[in-house]
Amino acid sequence: MLWAGGWAAWWAEGLAGAAVVGKKLGDLMPADVAAERLELVQRALRTGRVVVLHEIWRGVRIRTVMRPTTDPHGRPVVLLTGRGQQAVDVKRPERPEYERVDAKAVDHGKLGILTPRELQILSMIAQGLTTAQIAEALYRSRKTIEAHRLALGAKLGVRNRVELARIAVEAGLLAAAPSEVQHRTGRRYQRRVSEGGPHTSK
Numbered sequence: 001m002l003w004a005g006g007w008a009a010w011w012a013e014g015l016a017g018a019a020v021v022g023k024k025l026g027d028l029m030p031a032d033v034a035a036e037r038l039e040l041v042q043r044a045l046r047t048g049r050v051v052v053l054h055e056i057w058r059g060v061r062i063r064t065v066m067r068p069t070t071d072p073h074g075r076p077v078v079l080l081t082g083r084g085q086q087a088v089d090v091k092r093p094e095r096p097e098y099e100r101v102d103a104k105a106v107d108h109g110k111l112g113i114l115t116p117r118e119l120q121i122l123s124m125i126a127q128g129l130t131t132a133q134i135a136e137a138l139y140r141s142r143k144t145i146e147a148h149r150l151a152l153g154a155k156l157g158v159r160n161r162v163e164l165a166r167i168a169v170e171a172g173l174l175a176a177a178p179s180e181v182q183h184r185t186g187r188r189y190q191r192r193v194s195e196g197g198p199h200t201s202k
Helices: 031-047 109-113 116-126 131-138 142-156 161-170 187-193
Strands: 051-057 060-070 076-084 099-102
Touching: 031 051, 031 060, 031 076, 031 099, 109 142, 116 131, 116 142, 116 161, 131 142, 142 161
Parallel strands: 051 099
Antiparallel strands: 051 060, 060 076
16 A cells, blocks of 8 residues: 555554555455455556446445556556445446456445345345245245344344345445355454444435
């Protein structure tokens, strides 16, 4: 990292922007997340093409543009700029000359307490599927799906499907298939939850 703006304090484990300079991606985030981001940075350098990463980090949808350029000394570098996204932005197509990538390693923030199956069911609820439709799609009984729904409500502190769907949309579960992403839980998640995140307009 050669330079970092103010948003890096939130993105990089609470470090101030100046403290990020000189760090490697592996110093700032979990190894699997850093490896995925580094591969994309290298791809941008190798191809000369802008790479746009759509990710969920600490429960917030983020669009990060990786633009290959050069520093004042003529050395190749990649400029990363990121911003939070509203739900309407998630499916908006990128410019044809850009390469869009959906992150495999994500951090669902407060949804990190859920199991992969619960994340999948929560996403299906947000898509408007009924209990019967979810049960049929997952080859489970309606009673099992209803038990999962009640467990979701208890864990997330909500009472009905509408509130569950709202939480799923805000967390970006409609932008990525929960069954295909890596699930982040544990002490690192618990520490980050208390730190907040960037604000996105609603």
